[in-house]
Amino acid sequence: MVYGTMSQDSYLPPAKKFKPGTPQSSYIRKGAMQLGPRKHPVPIEQQRRNLPIYQARAQIIGQLRQLDSAIVIGETGSGKTTQIPQYLYEASIGRQGVIAITQPRRVAAISLASRVSEERKAELGKLVGYTVRFEDVTSEETKVKFLTDGMLLREAIGDPLLRRYSVIILDEAHERTVHTDVLFGVVKMAQKKRKELGKLPLKVIIMSATMDVDLFSEYFNGAPVLYLEGRQHPIQIFYTKQSQSDYLQAALVTVFQIHQEAPSSHDILVFLTGQEEIEAMTKTCRDIAKHLPDGCSQMTVMPLYASLPHSQQFRVFQNAPKDHRKVILSTNIAETSITITGIKYVVDTGMVKAKKYNPDSGLEVLAVQKISKAQAWQRTGRAGREDSGICYRLYTEDEFEKFEKMTIPEIQRCNLASVMLQLLVLRVPNVFTFDFMSKPSPDSIRAAVDQLDLLGAIERREDQVILTPLGRKMASFPLEPRFSKTILLSPKFHCTEEILTIVALLSVDSVLHNPPAKRDEVQAARKKFISSEGDHITLLNVYRAFKSLGKNKEWCRENFINGRNMMLVSEVRSQLRDICIKMSMPIESSRTDTRNIRQCLAHGLFMNAAELQPDGTYTTVETHQPVAIHPSSVLFHCKPACVIYNELLHTSKCYMRDLCVVDADWLFEAAPEYFRRKLKSSKN
Known part of the structure; x- marks a missing residue:
């Protein structure tokens, strides 16, 4: 694998071309960076003053004091996310209410709140706090609040004017998560309404390192753009x-090339696409590292992905032991907002795992x-947070230009x-004409409204879409509509306790920890929980054992169960249970009867059904899409006639994940009209 170079004004002059195995001095421009031991920690106040944004502090405060809306563009590492909320607070801008800073990810919201409270020398949850799904670390004293965009959206359901906030900062806006895009419209609406009603004005600040500035400025009524100089x-x-046919192999070669040439104090961050890929490469890196020649520094390989136990996620923020290099293999969770100390090198595979939806x-x-x-x-910027850095892009410059x-x-x-249901609860007059910054296709909006109709959440009256009482109840749960409906159906099947557990288990990142190096041990430990009725009942068995x-x-460790995620399941479950109690729902348990549970799941998730075909393959009931059972499922070696699944994952083929064996008759009972239509279309 051979690297070329690029020139970019804001970066150092390009290095010479190099080949794997050549000495470092022949491909890195001498003097381009300081090599040597890790630096002594700098006092926090000094760190704040060292940030590029500090030079512009007075101008930022002056500008933001006068503006209702502003767009702030600053490179990764400029300090905008941690400093601007503090500058506003210190200058008494927005002190009449709370300053909210939204983040697309919970890890970022938590770590940023911790960092800012440390800089303020305040206890987390007092002046500075955070709110993420199922976790609220704030108090009456909280004036600077980090929260996920989904949480602010839920608050808007209760208060569309967002009265408790004086400033709302929508950070990492370029990520354009579905919640952020809905928030743009909701915050814009709240700002306008508050002005019309003569209420306390709402200041809106959009922040990002990179984005389509004109689109954002135009959407927020010509809001001025403030550029922060420098990284x-x-x-x-x-x-x-050359183009790389195998990005995983290319990443492996690059990591060990750096490892053999660079000082051990220089850590490496590698961007990969998902848990399976990361776990496999973690094992490979550890195996290779054991057989390196004497004199080569040690390697500490750390995976980082959303479903990793919390304690292991936060290990990446700690320094590696002396003479050890930290190599972090991460999904795009490390792309924005979080700063991992010691990162000198970034290896970017140029790939990501993302959701795609086809409404047809x-x-x-x-x-x-x-x-x-x-x-x-964004990925490149991770290399320059604490010192000069290097980013290896595992694609050609021509390929980059085509991105x-x-x-x-x-x-x-x-x-x-979910979006349409939220808009209806927010009393948006017409969901079809909602002011989206980037409007979804009419087909996607229609398909969503059709789904809500099938679930009984809405009624159609001429051109109007009206929320039903069931739909209003469904929106009370911070869940996808199909899961809300499943919980609301559970009293009919006398299994609310079990459905709450299953939905809570499906709402958090995986509770099963599957280190590839211990595959046989994992299988032996799991045997006692496995149910021939599928993954949902298997997960229920795991939770029951955990609780009993x-x-x-210690039991979690022995059984390869993610203990923190299990605790989170308990918290999520109790919050969902509280919502049920507020609705006066009867809460019963079906105890050992699992038929009721599977029937209830079939009634809630009937749109996610697949049937076994005569040739031994599966097709989805809705679209006749060929699908296969994912190898991680307990049903992988089985061939049940009819299943429901939680999601589809497309890699080499289309896999169903989290499956439950159901009876085809139950699906028909759940939505007779829908299945009659499907039956007709399959015969035509």
């Missing part, structure tokens, strides 16, 4: 000279695809059922 440290970028087929699949230029620059400029907004590539043993951490 903290320069970064060199290398491209491959009703298929929502997770697929591996190329990143956008905006994402590539999309911006990531396609999630709202244009996902199932909109007093939520024992």
